[in-house]
Amino acid sequence: MSYLNRLVYTRRRQSSRVALSWGHGAFRSIHCRHRVQLFIRLISADVSLFTPMDYRSSLALGAFAILLLKFFEKLFSKRHLPFPPGPSPRFLGGNFRDLPTKKPWLTYTEWGHRYGDLVHATVFGEHIVIVNSVKTAVELFEKRSHTYSDRPVITMIDLMGWESSTAFMRVGDRWRQHRRMFQQHFRPDASRNYRPAQMNKVYQLLQGLLSRPQDFRELIKTYAVRTPLVKVDKIFGSLAAAIIMSTVYGYEVKPSNDRFVGLAESAVKKVTESVFPGAVAVNAFPILRHLPSWIPGAGFQRFPAESRQLAQEMREVPYNFVKQNMHDGIESKSMVAKLLEASQARGRSDENAIQEVAAVAYGAGADTTVSALASFFLAMALHPDIQKRAQHEIDTVVGTHRLPEFEDRPSLPFIEALYREVMRWRPVLPLGLAHATSAHDVYNGYFIPKGATVIGNIWAMTRDESFYPESERFNPDRFFTADGKLNNDDTVLTFGFGRRICVGRHHADATVWAAMVSVLATFNIAKAKDSTGNEIDIDPNNYTDDLDSHPLPFPCSITPRSDAAKSLVQATEAHEA
Numbered sequence: 032m033s034y035l036n037r038l039v040y041t042r043r044r045q046s047s048r049v050a051l052s053w054g055h056g057a058f059r060s061i062h063c064r065h066r067v068q069l070f071i072r073l074i075s076a077d078v079s080l081f082t083p084m085d086y087r088s089s090l091a092l093g094a095f096a097i098l099l100l101k102f103f104e105k106l107f108s109k110r111h112l113p114f115p116p117g118p119s120p121r122f123l124g125g126n127f128r129d130l131p132t133k134k135p136w137l138t139y140t141e142w143g144h145r146y147g148d149l150v151h152a153t154v155f156g157e158h159i160v161i162v163n164s165v166k167t168a169v170e171l172f173e174k175r176s177h178t179y180s181d182r183p184v185i186t187m188i189d190l191m192g193w194e195s196s197t198a199f200m201r202v203g204d205r206w207r208q209h210r211r212m213f214q215q216h217f218r219p220d221a222s223r224n225y226r227p228a229q230m231n232k233v234y235q236l237l238q239g240l241l242s243r244p245q246d247f248r249e250l251i252k253t254y255a256v257r258t259p260l261v262k263v264d265k266i267f268g269s270l271a272a273a274i275i276m277s278t279v280y281g282y283e284v285k286p287s288n289d290r291f292v293g294l295a296e297s298a299v300k301k302v303t304e305s306v307f308p309g310a311v312a313v314n315a316f317p318i319l320r321h322l323p324s325w326i327p328g329a330g331f332q333r334f335p336a337e338s339r340q341l342a343q344e345m346r347e348v349p350y351n352f353v354k355q356n357m358h359d360g361i362e363s364k365s366m367v368a369k370l371l372e373a374s375q376a377r378g379r380s381d382e383n384a385i386q387e388v389a390a391v392a393y394g395a396g397a398d399t400t401v402s403a404l405a406s407f408f409l410a411m412a413l414h415p416d417i418q419k420r421a422q423h424e425i426d427t428v429v430g431t432h433r434l435p436e437f438e439d440r441p442s443l444p445f446i447e448a449l450y451r452e453v454m455r456w457r458p459v460l461p462l463g464l465a466h467a468t469s470a471h472d473v474y475n476g477y478f479i480p481k482g483a484t485v486i487g488n489i490w491a492m493t494r495d496e497s498f499y500p501e502s503e504r505f506n507p508d509r510f511f512t513a514d515g516k517l518n519n520d521d522t523v524l525t526f527g528f529g530r531r532i533c534v535g536r537h538h539a540d541a542t543v544w545a546a547m548v549s550v551l552a553t554f555n556i557a558k559a560k561d562s563t564g565n566e567i568d569i570d571p572n573n574y575t576d577d578l579d580s581h582p583l584p585f586p587c588s589i590t591p592r593s594d595a596a597k598s599l600v601q602a603t604e605a606h607e608a
């Protein structure tokens with residue numbers, strides 16, 4: 032997901048819709064001026080028919096008519112309403128200089144305290160609206176989803192061949208087709224089919240933790256920072272990448288230098304690099320895309336060409352692997368195999384859409400899942416008491432003779448609360464993924480123009496003290512009622528909103544839960560100690576600045592809970608086989 036966020040973030044900050052929003056404004060005023068001119072021309076055409084006196088009265092009449100026109104225009108247009116409150120814009124650049132460059136969610140949350148639930152800013156004519164409360168997010172993204180489900184246009188994305196990514200797509204038939212395909216394979220009941228594959232990969236994670244204790248630190252590091260997954264594979268194979276590759280393509284990731292993972296990572300990396308200066312310029316001024324690449328300064332034209340090539344390979348290579356397997360009669364329960372079978376049965380050719388959907392699952396699902404798990408490790412190292420309670424629940428309900436299964440989930444309320452708190456305490460995407468409006472709207476007396484970028488500030492929502500008192504404290508107990516039952520606050524805000532809500536959320540939820548409960552059942556996570564035996568402090572706020580925020584590397588120790596736990600992990604190898 033990192034590439035999605037960086038780009039939407041950059042896109043917003045660099046006011047890449049300058050041309051577009053200027054265009055809308057210009058169109059509105061031209062439209063109005065045109066009507067007035069028409070009216071004057073109508074009068075002038077008849078000027079020769081009037082006497083000088085008539086001419087003066089017709090001028091007065093004309094002026095009156097213009098005033099009347101303006102009055103009615105204002106009366107019937109929503110535009111006379113104010114924008115939502117926000118920092119005062121400056122001439123031309125608007126709020127360009129107010130936009131934060133570091134952890135923008137913190138500044139937007141402060142703006143929320145100062146200006147309210149809905150904050151408005153402009154950058155070179157582009158409108159940005161920040162939604163700071165769950166109530167307003169539900170009102171806009173869900174109840175008015177017909178207006179708030181579009182995405183901002185990012186020129187560089189188109190140039191790089193990523194316009195076919197579900198997450199960047201404008202609302203339309205193609206996007207709907209993608210969502211349908213995802214829904215078929217990632218809705219709650221369909222997601223269950225992937226559970227055996229997910230558990231097998233979680234067992235590989237446990238084996239990695241057991242067999243390579245010297246890599247514990249490295250393991251956390253690779254989890255915690257955005258290093259290429261190929262390197263992660265050197266240790267034990269990235270859990271998230273392995274699960275996605277297995278469920279989407281039925282492909283088993285190799286322990287090191289895996290070709291498909293390498294390809295996907297290179298393609299995704301290219302997108303993250305698209306924030307270099309040339310790319311930013313073309314995002315801000317889309318007209319530059321028409322410059323030929325030989326013109327000085329138009330080097331960005333060559334960059335997307337390479338990226339397009341990689342994006343195409345990322346889509347085609349693993350896809351062809353599935354097709355070849357099907358041709359060879361190898362059965363597969365993977366998403367691509369099922370989509371291909373269904374498409375062939377209907378006599379349709381959905382090859383392009385299937386390739387696109389499969390490729391975006393990796394880009395959107397791997398990094399985000401890793402970030403959630405890294406926050407889990409961090410929280411457990413910081414809160415041994417909470418970890419002990421979770422382990423006690425597992426020991427009591429599941430016992431110590433076997434590992435937890437998905438079927439145990441309803442009987443493990445404290446683990447459930449722990450999962451919710453991990454996702455709340457450090458939301459993976461503090462600002463979600465920007466939406467855009469597809470029509471003008473009025474909310475609570477405020478005007479929100481068509482084409483505005485609308486950001487759901489998930490960080491602010493998860494810090495709302497009226498819902499989450501002492502919101503910075505890691506406290507799973509907040510999800511229990513006074514009589515000790517799990518409360519009904521089970522919406523994980525970090526998956527986003529409305530029609531654009533994450534389509535992989537059930538899959539991600541199962542992966543994160545399974546990894547958490549399995550690690551807790553078998554390992555102790557603690558602060559590391561220095562050479563004198565003192566615990567090394569961990570800063571809970573040391574997170575990356577990207578929109579999908581990861582904890583920065585932190586020292587910690589991960590040891591098997593007992594010999595019995597060790598045996599359980601060793602036995603998973605046999606289970607897998």
Ligand code: HEM
Pocket residue numbers: 032197198199200210213217391392393395396397399400403459460463464465466525526527528529530531532533534535536538539540543
């Ligand atoms: C912990 C893991 C994950 C988190 C926190 C996460 C979060 C998000 C968020 C915040 C959005 C944007 C929602 C919005 O616009 O309001 C999103 C979109 C998306 N996610 Fe996820 N995601 C995760 C895992 C996954 C996985 C595993 C997959 C695929 C199997 C996936 C596929 C997608 C896709 C395709 C979109 C674009 C949806 C659209 O624009 O219509 N995500 N995700």
